[in-house]
Amino acid sequence: MKRVNCRFLSELYELTEILCFDIETTGLDPLNDEILKLSVVDMAGNVLFDELFSTDHKTSWEDATKVNGITPDMVYGCRKFKDATSEIERVFNDAKSIIGYNISSFDLIFLHNNGIDIDAPYMADIMLDWSEVLGIFDPNTKEWSNRRLSELASVFRYEFVAHDSLDDARATIFLAKKVIDLQTFEFLQKRSTQLNLYREIDPSIQFSEDADIPLEEVVDI
Numbered sequence: 734m735k736r737v738n739c740r741f742l743s744e745l746y747e748l749t750e751i752l753c754f755d756i757e758t759t760g761l762d763p764l765n766d767e768i769l770k771l772s773v774v775d776m777a778g779n780v781l782f783d784e785l786f787s788t789d790h791k792t793s794w795e796d797a798t799k800v801n802g803i804t805p806d807m808v809y810g811c812r813k814f815k816d817a818t819s820e821i822e823r824v825f826n827d828a829k830s831i832i833g834y835n836i837s838s839f840d841l842i843f844l845h846n847n848g849i850d851i852d853a854p855y856m857a858d859i860m861l862d863w864s865e866v867l868g869i870f871d872p873n874t875k876e877w878s879n880r881r882l883s884e885l886a887s888v889f890r891y892e893f894v895a896h897d898s899l900d901d902a903r904a905t906i907f908l909a910k911k912v913i914d915l916q917t918f919e920f921l922q923k924r925s926t927q928l929n930l931y932r933e934i935d936p937s938i939q940f941s942e943d944a945d946i947p948l949e950e951v952v953d954i
Contacts, residue, residue: 736837739857739912742830748776750829753906755898756840757801759794763842767791768814769803772898773824776832776906782824783899786814801896818848830855834882834905837861859905862912882908 742751754773760766767789773782787808798804825831830853833840837858844851863885864877871878883895886904889911894900 734831734851734853734856736861737855737857739832739859739862739909742832742855742857743913745855746829749779750827751776751832752781752825752828752830753832753902753909754782754825754836754840755833755901755905756843757797757803757896757898758843759788759791759797761839763839763846766794766797766843768843768847769794769797769801769808770898771814771821772902773821774899774902774906776909778903778906780899782821784817785811786817787811789813789815801898814847821849825849825851825853828853830857832857832859832905832909834858834901834908835860835879857909859909859912863908 752773752775754771756768756772757770758766758768768786769788770785771782772780772784774780785803785808787810788805793805794803828851831851833856835858836856841851841856860879860882864879867880867885867888881895882901882904883893885908886893889907891904891907893904895904
């Protein structure tokens with residue numbers, strides 16, 4: 734599967750052919766942790782899959798619960814992920830391409846380790862699409878830092894319940910459409926070195942006088 738910019742996908746496919754997905758898990762280790770929830774939404778906004786799963790061997794995941802709010806009681810009696818793989822494969826088989834947030838290094842690995850390999854020619858990781866535009870450049874590592882989904886969404890005043898896979902997928906679609914919106918994306922790209930966009934995220938960031946960009950100038954574009 735080849736990673737491309739989301740705008741490229743929008744030029745090839747209809748919105749219903751581009752699927753966005755997100756997962757919630759018992760932890761960050763794809764070899765030992767388990768998938769608790771999977772949500773799949775197409776870019777037209779249709780919910781194609783949204784389900785909680787019981788676990789095979791994990792009995793508690795307190796640290797993860799603090800993040801995603803999913804408790805063992807909430808998944809008690811739910812089917813296991815392995816019992817839903819055929820249905821999940823059918824959902825993904827209809828996709829011409831997939832998108833997600835940080836799926837390259839997290840979600841896709843979890844799916845692969847649980848028997849799901851998505852056979853789509855292209856994928857777009859919206860986190861990476863935005864990293865060089867709304868990330869912060871580290872002159873020491875020569876790399877752009879990635880931003881959390883909630884941070885990027887707040888730039889556009891998009892409100893959602895973070896770490897709920899369905900809400901996360903919808904927020905990712907919102908940000909993907911901002912990538913596709915050439916005017917907005919190029920405006921922010923030109924201003925990528927002016928960190929004023931993050932004043933509302935991190936007040937401790939230092940700004941030069943000529944970097945004063947009203948947030949409204951971005952979100953209302």
